[in-house]
Amino acid sequence: MESRIERIKKQLHNAKYKLTPQREATVSVLLEHEEDHLSAEDVYLLVKEKSPEIGLATVYRTLELLTELKVVDKINFGDGVSRFDLRQEGAAHFHHHLVCIECGAVDEIQEDLLGDVEQIVEDRWNFRIKDHRLTFHGICSRCGEGNEEKE
């Protein structure tokens, strides 16, 4: 079977870009941290461990490129930095996030769930939806344990 990185390489080639060593190192860090939501700086530091000669500007450019190609999505949780999240392969839409206001944990929801809502928006507002961003803020299951009935 073709590896994930091979397919990303093809995506780059289709768009006339090359998978340079720096880009490969960056992508591989993203793959290894698929669960996390890394900032550009985070990615830079992690890539540097394997490729110490890489420059911060290159990481920024690579992330920008990957965003353009929809390999990653750029998100913002309001803490002053952009974060980069690998898009599930073949997913039409970006996944959702649960941000805990107690402990700061960020969990993901891969299910779309918005089908009906999007149909309504398309029809009622005559808006052709291409993508979405949905984040819930609240108390995660870990933090909510024990005090179920508190408001």
Next chain:
Amino acid sequence: MESRIERIKKQLHNAKYKLTPQREATVSVLLEHEEDHLSAEDVYLLVKEKSPEIGLATVYRTLELLTELKVVDKINFGDGVSRFDLRQEGAAHFHHHLVCIECGAVDEIQEDLLGDVEQIVEDRWNFRIKDHRLTFHGICSRCGEGNEEKE
């Protein structure tokens, strides 16, 4: 009937803050531009027209305070600046946004629409939802006119 600004004044007082002239000027700019999504700089320039002596830091401080009190919501459309949006009075949740990728227009959806989805998330992920952020990216009705069937 009590005016909107009166009620905001009370909210401030309840939290032991005063509605100083600078804060009042800032709130009144927000009320006059309820449809827009102003950045801190935008607000600063508009407030300056009426109160030229106001400082940028004060505007930032006021917006931060209003965010804390949930009078406004701070949002980020990925263009590098935070924007501030008056919350509808009495609304439990923040409204949604339609961002046009053609013309950049930002329209609002005041209807909640997420009731069912939130129920599912609460139940399946055991996550107690306090608020949400939902933004759709796509082609607005103005830009979509005439070429309905294009993908």
Next chain:
DNA sequence: ACATTAACGACAATCATTACAATATGATTA
């Protein structure tokens, strides 16, 4: 009037991101 404290305004500092200029890499062609 004096003390206390919240809030201001001007400006400096910070920090993420972008722009720049010089160099390197790699393919293409004379």
Next chain:
DNA sequence: TAATCATATTGTAATGATTGTCGTTAATGT
């Protein structure tokens, strides 16, 4: 092979939004 051209990289400087500092002002209570 050597010259050429395009793309990519690096380190650094510049930018721009936001936050911090600090001396001053305004309101409140004694």
